[in-house]
Structures are given as structure tokens and as C-alpha cells.
Amino acid sequence: MGRFLAALSLVASCVSAQSVFNLSDVSWTVSNGVNATVPGKLPSHAHLDLLAAGVIDDPIYGFNEWNQFWVQRMNWTYTSGPLKGLGLTSWLVFEGLDTFCEIKLCGVKVGDTKNQFRKYTFDVSSILPQCKGDPVLSLNFGSASKILDVNPVAKSSANSYRCLATVNSANGYNGQEFQGRTYMRKQESDFGWDWGPVFGPAGPWRPAYIVQKAKTDPVYITNTAIDIFRQGQMPNLSPDQSKPWVFNASIDYIGDLPKGSQFHMKIVDSKGHTLKEANLVDISQSSGTITGNTVINSKVDLWWPSGYGKQPLYTATLSLISPGTPKHATVTKRVGFRTIVLNLNAITPEDRAKGVAPGASWKFEINGHELYAKGSNFVPPDVFWPRVNQTKIKETFELAVNSHFNMLRIWASGAYLPDWAYDLADEMGLLLWSEFQFSVAYFPATPDFLAEYEAEAYYNTRRVNHHPSLALWAGGNELEYLIYGWWLNPRNNTQLEDYETIFQQHLAKCVYANTHSISYIPSSTYHGYTKLDFNSVSPQTSRYDYMESPDAVYLDTDFYNYDGTIAFQYSGYPVGRFADEFGFPSMPSVYSWQEAIPESEFNFDSSYVRHHNRHLSSGSDWFSQSAAGINQFTDSIKLWYPLPELSDPVANFTAWTWTSQVFQADYYQAQIAFYRRGSGLSNRQMGALYWQFNDIWVGPTWSSTEHSLRQKVAYYAAKDIFNPVIVWPFYDEATDVLEVWVVSDLWDKVSGTATLQWVDWKGNPLDVDPPVGVKPAHDGSYKVNFDVQPINATRLVTYPALTTFFACKNPTSNALLSISIQAGGYTHTKFFHQQSLRLSSIADPGLVMTKSLHGNTAQFKITATKGVAAWVWVDYPTTVRGYFDQNGFWLHKGESRTITFTVWDDWSSGAWINDVVLRSIYDNVDQ
Ligand SMILES: *[C@@H]1O[C@H](CO)[C@@H](O)[C@H](O)[C@H]1NC(C)=O
Ligand SMILES: *[C@@H]1O[C@H](CO)[C@@H](O)[C@H](O)[C@H]1NC(C)=O
Numbered sequence: 001m002g003r004f005l006a007a008l009s010l011v012a013s014c015v016s017a018q019s020v021f022n023l024s025d026v027s028w029t030v031s032n033g034v035n036a037t038v039p040g041k042l043p044s045h046a047h048l049d050l051l052a053a054g055v056i057d058d059p060i061y062g063f064n065e066w067n068q069f070w071v072q073r074m075n076w077t078y079t080s081g082p083l084k085g086l087g088l089t090s091w092l093v094f095e096g097l098d099t100f101c102e103i104k105l106c107g108v109k110v111g112d113t114k115n116q117f118r119k120y121t122f123d124v125s126s127i128l129p130q131c132k133g134d135p136v137l138s139l140n141f142g143s144a145s146k147i148l149d150v151n152p153v154a155k156s157s158a159n160s161y162r163c164l165a166t167v168n169s170a171n172g173y174n175g176q177e178f179q180g181r182t183y184m185r186k187q188e189s190d191f192g193w194d195w196g197p198v199f200g201p202a203g204p205w206r207p208a209y210i211v212q213k214a215k216t217d218p219v220y221i222t223n224t225a226i227d228i229f230r231q232g233q234m235p236n237l238s239p240d241q242s243k244p245w246v247f248n249a250s251i252d253y254i255g256d257l258p259k260g261s262q263f264h265m266k267i268v269d270s271k272g273h274t275l276k277e278a279n280l281v282d283i284s285q286s287s288g289t290i291t292g293n294t295v296i297n298s299k300v301d302l303w304w305p306s307g308y309g310k311q312p313l314y315t316a317t318l319s320l321i322s323p324g325t326p327k328h329a330t331v332t333k334r335v336g337f338r339t340i341v342l343n344l345n346a347i348t349p350e351d352r353a354k355g356v357a358p359g360a361s362w363k364f365e366i367n368g369h370e371l372y373a374k375g376s377n378f379v380p381p382d383v384f385w386p387r388v389n390q391t392k393i394k395e396t397f398e399l400a401v402n403s404h405f406n407m408l409r410i411w412a413s414g415a416y417l418p419d420w421a422y423d424l425a426d427e428m429g430l431l432l433w434s435e436f437q438f439s440v441a442y443f444p445a446t447p448d449f450l451a452e453y454e455a456e457a458y459y460n461t462r463r464v465n466h467h468p469s470l471a472l473w474a475g476g477n478e479l480e481y482l483i484y485g486w487w488l489n490p491r492n493n494t495q496l497e498d499y500e501t502i503f504q505q506h507l508a509k510c511v512y513a514n515t516h517s518i519s520y521i522p523s524s525t526y527h528g529y530t531k532l533d534f535n536s537v538s539p540q541t542s543r544y545d546y547m548e549s550p551d552a553v554y555l556d557t558d559f560y561n562y563d564g565t566i567a568f569q570y571s572g573y574p575v576g577r578f579a580d581e582f583g584f585p586s587m588p589s590v591y592s593w594q595e596a597i598p599e600s601e602f603n604f605d606s607s608y609v610r611h612h613n614r615h616l617s618s619g620s621d622w623f624s625q626s627a628a629g630i631n632q633f634t635d636s637i638k639l640w641y642p643l644p645e646l647s648d649p650v651a652n653f654t655a656w657t658w659t660s661q662v663f664q665a666d667y668y669q670a671q672i673a674f675y676r677r678g679s680g681l682s683n684r685q686m687g688a689l690y691w692q693f694n695d696i697w698v699g700p701t702w703s704s705t706e707h708s709l710r711q712k713v714a715y716y717a718a719k720d721i722f723n724p725v726i727v728w729p730f731y732d733e734a735t736d737v738l739e740v741w742v743v744s745d746l747w748d749k750v751s752g753t754a755t756l757q758w759v760d761w762k763g764n765p766l767d768v769d770p771p772v773g774v775k776p777a778h779d780g781s782y783k784v785n786f787d788v789q790p791i792n793a794t795r796l797v798t799y800p801a802l803t804t805f806f807a808c809k810n811p812t813s814n815a816l817l818s819i820s821i822q823a824g825g826y827t828h829t830k831f832f833h834q835q836s837l838r839l840s841s842i843a844d845p846g847l848v849m850t851k852s853l854h855g856n857t858a859q860f861k862i863t864a865t866k867g868v869a870a871w872v873w874v875d876y877p878t879t880v881r882g883y884f885d886q887n888g889f890w891l892h893k894g895e896s897r898t899i900t901f902t903v904w905d906d907w908s909s910g911a912w913i914n915d916v917v918l919r920s921i922y923d924n925v926d927q
């Protein structure tokens with residue numbers, strides 16, 4: 001019985017006073033029944049237990065992904081030690097089984113599961129009496145790819161795109177994505193993506209419990225949905241902010257809830273003051289679910305995303321009080337008060353009067369305010385979820401909010417995030433655009449699959465609805481985009497019918513049945529709807545390619561271009577209302593490569609490097625396709641930057657990997673500046689979420705942070721360009737016009753002053769004429785005052801014929817426009833160069849760095865003593881983990897900047913600071 005008590009305290013915060021036996025507390029073995037039997041854990045994946053036992057090496061090192069292919073092609077059975085002290089009436093509760101699992105208790109079959117994303121409960125009261133001695137639980141996980149290999153539907157070529165089981169086990173596995181994955185409910189990226197490997201892991205990936213039934217306490221709570229919304233609010237529509245809050249609560253349970261039970265709520269603020277305590281009214285009860293609500297008329301503190309206000313949180317306790325039973329089933333959730341809407345409705349006459357183009361909005365509104373969404377896309381942070389701990393997610397979110405993000409898109413597919421991850425986002429003010437696990441493929445719409453989709457969507461929408469950080473539900477990733485890209489005819493295709501059945505009917509129903517507060521869209525990258533009707537089985541009538549007028553704008557854009565020659569051509573960027581994906585891959589740093597391949601392989605042509613690259617381009621075989629993918633970034637470097645040519649192979653590799661990151665950073669800044677300026681143009685662009693924030697392993701990807709959360713140059717570049725008030729030079733080569741713009745996403749008008757000055761690379765002022773009407777100071781610098789309206793943009797200055805402007809006195813290769821602004825307490829700077837850095841006369845900036853360590857932070861003062869410094873970059877060694885407040889910046893001649901490093905982990909007692917190194921793009925120049 002001792003175990004029961006220990007287990008109780010672990011879960012007391014979320015479930016009732018039942019006796020709960022945590023299956024993590026018992027010993028486990030894992031076996032393939034053939035040649036490997038090792039101690040197991042729960043939660044776990046077989047790979048992790050084999051790694052812990054030393055049977056396999058670090059799965060993400062070198063070619064281990066291929067060497068360990070056998071692991072994902074076998075069954076793995078988790079067997080518990082004897083379960084002592086169980087009563088005879090119990091439920092088995094699994095928070096998550098990955099994926100095909102046959103469950104037996106003392107040899108008697110309990111059930112089969114086939115959906116990684118569901119919570120399963122089984123009543124084993126009829127089995128327990130059959131057990132001789134202490135019962136033993138066994139979980140036999142099948143090989144997902146093997147099971148799909150023999151599935152006739154998945155194999156059938158009729159289902160064409162991404163549906164074939166093509167894993168080639170006979171000829172050796174070549175790292176290609178397994179296409180049968182859309183015929184199972186398992187994380188799709190487990191079978192490879194263009195940024196990740198193929199491990200197809202199996203195991204009990206989330207916690208599991210045995211819950212003992214008690215006569216005195218007849219109900220066990222399995223899920224809770226709390227929905228806090230403004231009276232009268234409906235999803236996807238802007239609510240009336242003057243209305244009181246409705247607190248709607250619903251509990252799913254197993255067991256028998258006695259007739260006449262009361263449903264009670266109490267909500268307290270962070271200081272313990274009760275905001276409201278009441279019995280819920282309008283009670284409705286169906287099998288295993290009870291629902292009720294109450295109205296909260298008192299004043300509450302609103303929750304705001306990071307950058308816009310505080311994140312006050314409240315604690316809500318729900319109890320089911322049954323007559324004649326001494327104990328109450330109780331559940332506690334932390335909640336917040338906010339409204340969040342994705343507004344896709346027609347442009348209003350008021351907006352038209354402000355110069356907004358016709359069409360429809362594509363914007364988030366938080367507590368009635370338009371919000372410019374700034375952020376990125378989140379992918380699974382590791383190939384094995386059971387080893388993703390709260391520290392890792394907390395650090396990931398910390399980097400996000402420190403980079404001026406207010407939003408992360410939790411990409412499908414992926415897995416639904418655990419509650420504790422939403423809890424962290426609630427505390428940090430990070431909005432999580434959440435998606436169902438369906439990504440850029442055709443998905444079957446047969447009744448058995450539809451039932452699985454509904455079960456998982458119903459469970460997960462209810463489970464996370466109480467989190468104020470939850471921003472949106474999207475049916476999946478790039479599904480509508482796929483219709484335009486591959487299916488060609490969106491109005492005549494059975495696959496389209498299946499798409500509509502799943503995403504416009506079934507998933508829409510699951511969201512709308514469970515929430516008034518959260519908007520739904522069938523697909524990320526969505527052109528919106530022409531009609532919204534909550535009484536229809538298909539509430540959103542998708543617009544697809546229908547345009548009301550030629551000048552109408554609807555698009556949520558998703559844009560990739562791998563031709564480096566046009567990377568900085570603004571005319572090639574998409575004009576839409578929102579950008580939910582865009583990007584370009586870069587190499588991880590040498591520090592990350594050190595964790596993944598031998599140092600002897602540090603070159604772009606290494607088969608190890610190619611193996612870790614999954615962004616393929618054309619080629620005769622897989623390795624040449626990978627080489628072609630990598631060449632897309634080496635080719636881009638060759639166009640735009642001075643080329644490092646270092647005889648030491650490690651130094652050369654270091655310089656090239658870094659330069660690939662500089663190109664990525666440069667490109668992301670230009671695109672983000674372009675999208676943000678759109679907030680002040682007729683397309684009224686309202687969001688920029690770059691692809692992708694984090695990495696699942698070490699390889700060349702679009703990420704801005706590496707697998708260890710080491711930051712790439714793009715991370716700091718995005719932070720810089722996500723400043724609330726920014727200045728950016730837009731040069732159009734075709735017209736030879738340079739326009740300098742200021743953009744603000746503040747909610748109030750902001751006024752400020754810009755200082756502009758033309759200088760050469762040595763930092764000397766250039767003798768050029770100022771724009772008409774501007775009176776320069778003696779060093780040629782001049783000031784311009786500006787105002788920017790809320791979430792808007794202003795053109796600061798225009799140089800109508802830039803090349804002619806220079807022609808007389810200065811070569812473009814040695815001319816930089818230095819621009820700095822000050823506005824409302826914000827500053828931002830930018831150097832414009834018309835000529836590529838490759839063809840520029842970059843001078844030695846004479847960089848000097850001093851270092852000082854103060855406990856958990858360190859300061860680095862960097863000075864450019866001789867000239868302008870471009871892309872100043874400070875690298876920290878692997879003996880420390882943490883992040884800078886800024887990096888990858890430019891300096892004027894004579895300018896100093898002090899940057900701060902925040903330490904997460906230090907394994908060197910401070911000695912790491914000696915190994916901090918400095919570089920800039922001048923280090924690429926042949927000296
Ligand atoms: C187990 O057997 C498979 C082939 O059936 C083999 O690939 C694998 O290396 C073996 N593993 C161990 C630990 O012996
Ligand atoms: C492998 O696992 C699957 C899924 O649980 C099961 O159906 C099958 O019987 C198992 N096979 C063996 C040989 O244990």
C-alpha cells in the first residue's frame with residue numbers, strides 16, 4: 001500500500017482522491033523476444049531503453065539512424081514487475097501509447113490501441129480476479145512501418161501522393177521518408193521530414209496509471225474542458241468586450257456519477273482571493289460527461305501576450321459533489337481571462353476608408369486589439385518525446401519571448417503538446433497556434449479513420465482549452481496549399497471530398513462543439529471562407545481560389561525560394577495578409593556538428609554531412625540529391641558574401657557553416673521587414689512566423705536554434721527585426737529606387753527621429769548630396785522626424801535614382817547608408833549597402849573584445865576601432881549553455897557595444913569565458 005500513497009502525491013494536483021498507482025514507479029523490462037532484453041522505463045521509447053542499456057549508441061550520431069533501422073522493424077514488449085497491493089476493481093489509464101499496442105494483464109488480453117494521440121482507459125475489474133498471484137502488465141508494441149507495409153490500402157498506388165510503403169529493408173535503408181505514415185495515427189515526422197531522420201519509435205510515451213475504484217468515491221475524471229468566453233461569443237468572430245465572462249466547464253469521467261450530484265466551481269486569483277464560488281447551472285449530462293456554466297460579473301485581470309501586458313493567472317477548482325458519498329471528484333486547472341480571435345471576415349467599410357484593400361482579414365485579435373503576430377514554427381524538439389523535459393521546453397519558450405515573439409505555431413505533425421508545455425506558455429505570454437496532426441498529404445476518410453480523428457480531436461481540444469496561451473486550432477499543415485500545388489482541380493476530386501469531410505466537417509465539429517473561445521481553420525496556409533454558418537455540417541465554405549474582385553487580398557502565405565540570385569528581390573516576395581511559413585536552410589554550427597559526426601568529416605562533401613541533410617534537390621541517387629540540396633546554400637553564399645578559403649579544414653568548415661547562417665539571417669530579415677511593412681500598405685499584413693524555430697537533431701535545416709538550443713545567426717537577426725519599431729531600406733534594382741521605411745507594431749502612435757549618414761567601409765563620411773529639402777550637418781548626416789500610426793508603416797526618405805546618385809563621386813562598393821532611429825524609447829539601426837558584400841570593399845574593422853563574468857551572466861564589450869564591422873558574431877564553447885541578448889550586429893567605426901550572455905548550464909566553473917571567440921564578415925575576406 002505504501003506505493004499508493006507515494007503515487008497519490010504525484011498526481012494530486014490534477015485528479016480526484018482515488019487511489020492512483022503510477023506505473024512509472026514499478027520496474028519494467030523491454031524485449032524484442034529475439035536478441036534484446038533490457039530494463040525499461042515508463043514513459044519511454046524502446047530506443048531510449050536500449051540506449052540506456054548500452055545495446056545501441058547515440059541514435060542521432062553519424063550513421064546510427066541507418067544502423068539502428070532494425071529497432072523500428074521489430075515488436076517491443078514492455079513487461080511490468082508484479083503489481084502488488086491492487087484491489088480487485090480497477091481501471092488502467094494510459095496517457096499515451098505509441099502506437100500499435102496489444103495490452104495484456106496477467107496474460108489476459110485487455111485491448112488493442114492504434115492512436116498515439118488518444119488517452120485510453122480500460123476497466124480491468126473482470127480480469128483481475130483471474131490473475132494468479134500479483135498481476136503483470138504487458139504492452140506489446142508493433143513495428144508501425146511493418147504493419148503499414150502490409151496494409152493493402154496504404155500500399156495501393158491509387159492513393160498516390162505520399163501513400164506508398166516504400167521502406168526498402170532488403171537493399172538497406174537509405175533514409176527516405178516512409179510514405180505509409182498517413183495511414184496511422186502516429187507522429188508523421190517519426191518517419192522523416194525534410195529536416196529530420198526516420199526512427200519510427202515505439203513505446204509507452206506518456207505516463208500510465210492504475211486507478212482503484214472505491215465505493216466511497218465512484219468517479220474517476222479522465223478529461224476536463226474549461227471554456228472562458230464573453231457572453232454571446234462564437235468561435236472565429238470578434239466578441240463584444242463589454243459582455244460579462246461565461247465560465248463553462250465540462251468533465252469527462254469513468255464510473256457511475258450518482259443522480260442528483262452537484263457540479264461546483266471555485267476560482268481564485270494568484271493571491272488566493274476568491275473571484276467566484278458557485279454551483280454551475282444549465283447542467284447537462286450524457287454518458288460519462290457532465291457540463292454546466294456560470295457567469296462571472298466581477299472585474300478580472302486580463303491575460304496579455306508577451307510585450308503587451310502581464311499574464312495574470314487564476315486557479316479554478318471543479319468538484320462533483322454526490323449525495324451520500326463522502327469524497328468528491330475534484331480537478332484543478334490554472335486558467336486566464338482573454339479573448340483571442342483569428343478574424344477572417346470581410347474587410348469592413350471602416351478598414352476600406354483607412355486604405356485597406358478589399359477581400360478578407362487574416363489577423364489575430366487579443367482582448368479586442370489587433371495583434372501583429374511575430375514568431376516562428378515549432379517542430380518536435382527531439383526524435384524521442386519521452387526525453388523532452390520541462391527544462392528543454394522552458395528554455396525554448398524563453399528564447400522565443402526574448403526574441404520579441406508573441407506566437408509560436410505548433411506544427412502538424414508533430415504531436416499535441418502536454419499540458420505542462422501550455423502551462424509554461426501561459427506563464428510566459430506565448431500564444432500557441434495549435435494544429436491537429438495532419439500534414440501536407442492525403443488522409444483517408446473511411447469511417448474507422450474518421451472515428452479515430454474525432455476521438456483524438458475531441459480529447460485534445462477539451463484537454464487544452466483552458467490555457468490562455470491557446471490561440472487557434474488548425475486542421476493541419478499546408479493541406480489547402482496541397483490542393484493548389486498537386487491536386488490541381490480543387491472542385492472535382494475525390495481526394496478533395498475526403499479533405500472536406502475530415503477538415504471542414506469532422507474536425508470543425510470537434511472544435512465548435514467544445515469551445516466558444518478558440519477559432520478554427522481547416523488548414524494552415526488558408527485562403528479563408530466565403531461563408532460561416534454554425535448550423536451547417538460544414539460550417540466554413542472555403543474560398544479556395546475564388547476572388548471577389550481582382551484587387552482583393554486574402555492570402556495567408558507560405559513561401560520558399562531556393563534560387564539565391566533573387567533572394568533579396570522584394571518584388572518576388574508574396575503579398576498577402578499573413579505569412580505563416582517562409583525560410584531557407586543553413587548549416588548548424590561546428591559546435592553542434594561536434595556532437596553528431598567525427599571532426600575528420602567536417603566538410604560540405606562528407607557523406608556524414610550529406611546523410612544529416614534531408615533537404616534534397618534533383619540528382620540521380622539519394623546522396624547526389626542531398627549534395628544538390630546543400631549546394632543551394634553554398635551557391636547562395638558564393639553570390640552574396642566574401643568566400644572563406646582557409647587551409648585548415650576545420651577552420652574552413654567553421655567559416656562556411658557560419659556564412660550559410662549569415663545568408664539565412666540576411667534573407668529572414670529582408671522578408672520579415674517586407675511582411676511587417678505590409679501592415680502599413682493596402683494588404684494590411686498582420687503576421688510573420690518564420691520557418692522554423694528549433695531542430696529535432698543536428699543537420700542543415702531552416703531552424704534558427706540548433707538541437708541543443710544553441711542559437712544561429714538567424715535567431716538574433718529575427719530578434720532585431722521583430723523589435724517593436726524598426727527601420728529598413730527597401731532597394732528595388734529594377735527601378736533603382738531606395739526607400740527607407742519605419743514600421744511599428746505598437747498599439748499607440750509613435751513619433752521619433754531618424755539619423756542618416758553615408759559612409760565608406762573605413763567609417764569616413766561620404767561627400768554626397770542629401771535628399772531635396774534636407775539640411776545636413778557638417779559630417780553629412782541628416783535627421784528626419786517621423787510619426788507611425790498604430791501597427792503601421794511610414795516612408796522616411798526616398799532616393800529616386802540611387803546609381804546616378806553615386807556615379808559621380810563614390811563607387812557603390814564603398815558606400816554604406818547608416819540609418820538609426822529613436823522612437824518612444826525604442827532604438828533601431830541598419831546599414832544599407834547597394835552592392836553585395838562579396839563585391840564590397842570591406843575594410844578591417846579592428847574589432848576588440850573585453851570579457852567579464854558576473855555569476856550567471858557575462859558581459860562582452862566589442863569595439864570596432866578601425867572601420868565599419870558587418871555581422872559581428874560572438875561564439876561560446878560547448879562547456880556552457882545559454883544565450884546572448886544580441887549578436888550578429890553591425891558597428892560603426894569607433895562604436896562599442898556591450899552584450900550580455902545568460903548562462904543556463906556551466907560545466908567549466910566560469911572557464912568557458914576564455915573560449916569565447918569573435919568574428920565578422922571581414923574574416924571571410926582574403927587578407
Ligand atoms: C538483433 O537482430 C537484428 C536482425 O534480426 C540485428 O539487425 C540486430 O543488430 C540485432 N541486435 C542485437 C543487439 O544483437
Ligand atoms: C506485434 O505487435 C502488434 C501490435 O501490438 C501485434 O498485433 C502483433 O501480434 C505483435 N506481434 C508479435 C509477434 O508479437
Ligand SMILES: *[C@@H]1O[C@H](CO)[C@@H](O)[C@H](O)[C@H]1NC(C)=O
Nearest residue numbers: 353354355356680789792793
Ligand atoms: C496607416 O497610417 C496612414 C497614415 O500614415 C493612414 O492613412 C492609414 O489609414 C493607416 N492604416 C491603417 C490600417 O490604420
Ligand SMILES: *[C@@H]1O[C@H](CO)[C@@H](O)[C@H](O)[C@H]1NC(C)=O
Nearest residue numbers: 382387388389390391392708
Ligand atoms: C532535460 O533534458 C536535457 C536534454 O535536453 C538534459 O540535458 C537535462 O539533464 C534534462 N534535465 C533534467 C532535470 O532531467
Ligand SMILES: *[C@@H]1O[C@H](CO)[C@@H](O)[C@H](O)[C@H]1NC(C)=O
Nearest residue numbers: 488489490491492493494496
Ligand atoms: C470531373 O472530372 C471528370 C474526369 O476528369 C470529368 O469527366 C468530369 O466532367 C468532371 N466534372 C466536372 C463537374 O468538372
Ligand SMILES: *[C@@H]1O[C@H](CO)[C@@H](O)[C@H](O)[C@H]1NC(C)=O
Nearest residue numbers: 604644645646647652653656
Ligand atoms: C572551403 O570550403 C568550401 C565549401 O565546402 C570549399 O568549396 C573550399 O574548397 C574549401 N577551401 C579549402 C581551402 O579547403
